[in-house]
Amino acid sequence: MKKLLLSLVALTMVFVMAACGSSDEGTSGSDNEAAAGDKTITLGVTPWTSTVPPTKIAKLIFEDMGYTVEETSADAGSVYVGLSRGDIDVFMDAWLPVHQTYLDEYSDSIEETATSYAPADAGLVVPTYMEDINKVSDLKGKEDMFDNTLYSIEKGASVTGVLNDAIDQYGLDLEQVNSSEGGMLAQAMKLMQQEEPVLFYGWRPHTMFNKLDIKILEDDQNVLDTASVHVVTNKELKDSAPDAYEFLSNWSIPIDDVEAMIKKIEDDGEDPEEVAQEWIDNNQDKVNEMLGK
Structure with a gap:
């Protein structure tokens, strides 16, 4: 009888451990989504038409990844201050070399993460x-x-x-x-x-x-350098939202696509997020590539 009792106890422990393991496996995916949902990504937005399309595309993709997204509107200098303080996580419209002074000033806390498009006349x-x-x-x-x-x-x-x-x-x-x-x-x-x-x-x-x-006008003394547009992030994003950072590090978009979206938004009066969603739908292979899928 004693041996039977011990066997029943052991069998019960096996079932309990199996149930716990099954529960852990079943919730791992939702835990990851919850972790993303607990994180808010803040995008800096300057008052330039070129900022809107890439910002809206990034916003929709981040939201699809489970993040809460906020936008902070400010002039360029204030956006970089916000990036350096961690109040802003991402800026999708950094123009180099004219913004290089900000990258140098805040090099301890921000970084150039990807080239969006180049050259930009x-x-x-x-x-x-x-x-x-x-x-x-x-x-x-x-x-x-x-x-x-x-x-x-x-x-x-x-x-x-x-x-x-x-x-x-x-x-x-x-x-x-x-x-x-x-x-x-x-x-x-x-x-x-x-x-x-x-x-x-x-x-x-x-x-x-x-x-x-x-x-x-032709810059015959090469004073005004040809620009390239980049994504800039706060350095903490790499650890706090690694999947979002991976997406941004793979980011690129043709300048012609940006210009076409600006026209739809500014000239045709279309909703910016609807225009961004249309670009995502039409470029799903590229989006998946940027997401590392």
Whole structure:
């Protein structure tokens, strides 16, 4: 009888251990999802049209991975401060080399994680009807045609410093007038409607090159470097959300796709997240590759 009792106890312990093991295996996947769900990823958003499409694509993919996603809108300088403090985890629209100063300043806490697309043309822009102005050096001695004014974007953007350096190095008698992207373009379009001379800052991807008859001036002294656009993350993301970090480290997108999405959002009035979801649906193989599937 004693042996029978011991056998029953042992058999009971086997069933208990098997049940525990089965429970652990059954919940491992949901535990991973819960871990992602407990993590909030914050995306920095600058007031540039080029920031929206990649940010919305990343947001939808993160949410599909189980993360809670928030967006923080700010100028570029404030976005990098937020990245350095850990208040912002990801910035999808870092322009190098003009943003290199931020990467150098906050190198202890942020990193360049992937190249989104390159090259991204940028520089001084004039209407094509200004046939005698094709290079930046052509502006020398003709600054009064433009009321000695270069229209540009907000002062918080580091490119404004680069443009001032270009003005100095080319020896141009120009003053940079800063406003929002929309304000700059509104002023340029107003003058172009009257076929007046106008000089402003332009870049791709942007619908301005589809809507306006303009040209980027040749930088014949190589002062204004060709840009490339990158993903920047807070260094803690690699440990706190490794699957999200892996996705970002594999991220890339054609500049033409970004420009097409900007047109749908800005010109056609489509919802940004619907446009982003459409891109995901049409590029599922690429998305899976970036996710490491």
